[in-house]
Amino acid sequence: MKYHFFLLLLLVSVFGFSQKSKIDFKAVEKDLKNDKSPYNYDKLIFKYKAYPRSLDTIEAQHLYYGRNFRKDVVSTTDEDFKTLAEAFKTGNFDECIKQGKVLYEKDPTNLDVLLILLKAYDSKKDGDNFMHHLSQFRILTDAIKSSGDGKTEKMPYLVNSVGDEYILLNILNLGKDYTRGSKSVRDGILDIWEKDNDKVYIKVLYIDY
Structure with missing residues (x-):
């Protein structure tokens, strides 16, 4: 199996999970x-x-x-x-x-x-x-x-770790030309990845209750 095909399989989205x-x-x-x-x-x-x-x-x-x-x-x-x-x-x-x-x-x-x-x-x-x-x-x-649409602070993608966040970024095909801003929120850190007018919201969870 060729490596480029391996990457393609990882990056291609599966649309069966569309529910938010x-x-x-x-x-x-x-x-x-x-x-x-x-x-x-x-x-x-x-x-x-x-x-x-x-x-x-x-x-x-x-x-x-x-x-x-x-x-x-x-x-x-x-x-x-x-x-x-x-x-x-x-x-x-x-x-x-x-x-x-x-x-x-x-x-x-x-x-x-x-x-x-x-x-x-x-x-x-x-x-x-x-x-x-x-x-x-x-x-x-x-x-x-399916945890959110990533378009607003109220509906961010939710990830368990920073490592999982970067895996998600690769799947979403968000490159190094995006800049990250962060702020603390309840039960996590909200990262805002921005390029021009495009913003993607991802919350890294720190659940403690």
Whole structure:
């Protein structure tokens, strides 16, 4: 699979997730922990791993934003992730897959881990694993795009981290010619990316209640 095709697949939008909805984070947290809820974490993660395309918008939002309420997520500051990133930097894709699988099992909705696995599987020409993780990646990034329209302060795109913000910027094809302004808001930092008369609003979440 050629690298330019890999980039195209990541950047092309999937239009199935067009609904914009205000997300109730307290409800997300409660649902994920409730064994009887259709949005229980174990139920959703099973569908996500086995049949990612079967997830609807609300289910995908629960998985993506539910990471704010889990204690077992992988951080880019963790030593295990730094080792994975170093293997990626040096082009050791066999090691990327080996280490990436371990971190994926621990934190399967981590966009940084998914991106590294995608590049590694692409380099190894492993189409099946590439397409499976690509479906997962699209489900999660479309959950972000369904969180708002990014056109106003009242309807920003919501992301869990600065790293996810830059992934979203690449998907939206916003280049370095955009300038960023930031301000503190309730439960996060609001970034305003601006070029000429075009503005895109993205809120990095810091949920604490």
